Amino acid sequence: MAHTPEGILEQLKQRQFAPVYFLQGEESYYIDSIADYIEEHALQEHEKGFNQVVLYGKDVDVSQVLLQAKRFPMMSDRSVVIVKEAQSILDIEKEEGMRQLEAYLQHPLPSTILVFCYKHKSLDGRKSLAKAVQKHAVLLTTKKLYDNQVPAWINGYLKGKGMKATQPAVQLLSEYIGSDLSRLANEIDKLLINLKPGATVDEGLVQENVGISKEYNIFELQAALIARDALKANRIIHYFEANPKNNPLIPNLTMLFTFFTKILTLHTQSDKSEAGLRKSLGNQAWKVKDYMQAMRVYPLPRCVDIIHFIRVADLQVKGITGGDMSEADILRELVFKVLHPVPRALAL
DSSP states (O other): OBOOHHHHHHHHHTTOOOSEEEEEESOHHHHHHHHHHHHHHSSOHHHHHHHEEEEEGGGOOHHHHHHHHTSOOSSSSOEEEEEETGGGOTTTTSHHHHHHHHHHHHSOOTTEEEEEEEETBOOOTTSHHHHHHHHHSEEEEEOOOOGGGHHHHHHHHHHHTTOEEOHHHHHHHHHHHTTOHHHHHHHHHHHHTTOOTTOEEOHHHHHHHTTOOSSSSHHHHHHHHHTTOHHHHHHHHHHHHHOGGGSOHHHHHHHHHHHHHHHHHHHHSSOOSHHHHHHHHGGGGGGHHHHHHHHHHSOHHHHHHHHHHHHHHHHHHTTSSSTTOOHHHHHHHHHHHHHSOOOHHHHO
């Protein structure tokens, strides 16, 4: 039966354990969260030595997993078998392995909690194993969040910790870290270490603790481009050049591409009033003034050209074109093209 991460965790907290959990999909955060909770809480500490086994898919086949699952617990009501990286089990997608696992799923040992962590992919829904898992196990299929879903996830995560954050802080975390939920959770947990319950995470705290320079970061570069401040833009590029590990170019190009694509999209909508733009911006509505200024500075044709220049820069940083240009030189050239209109034919 298919479940949600929240539903599974709620059942686990109520100590309602199922015989088999199959956790699959693209987003490993939820898979790890559920497996870790079972590993930590299903058994008491003194029971774990004899009754808890953690296997790794690349080291076992299906028969070895089931051998552990069919063992009766010792001096405990249950035993736990967790298979990490289960997508690497040698024969899980081969006929004999699927046959054995399907047979176990139909008649699992009630005293065993068997957990498969099948990361970054899902079972082929056309095959009998996927249907057996759907019918007989607690099935979780995870998907990566879309970028526009990340701020809500951050707010929800903070709420679960009894904390909250300002909208700029949430947006900064979302834009800088992206949809990697494991990294987001880790960075947020670090932010909360020294905060009192009920405190608010603000933009300054994020900048201080997530490795974002307050003056020299991609968001300040965007602000400099909106203000057409060439001096500030080049100062930021110089800082990036001096600190390349903290400022890799490809993620920064991705953020610039997203920024100018958003400006272009706003240009094409029929309602360009402030209220209409706020509605279109959604989670970024608090930045509507910045986007309105950007629309004045960069009309639609310029946005089209700039997006093309960013794609050229992306090819250069990946070594497809551009020869031996450094990342700083590629960004410096891109910023020059953004700030100084250059016919596309001359920029190729």
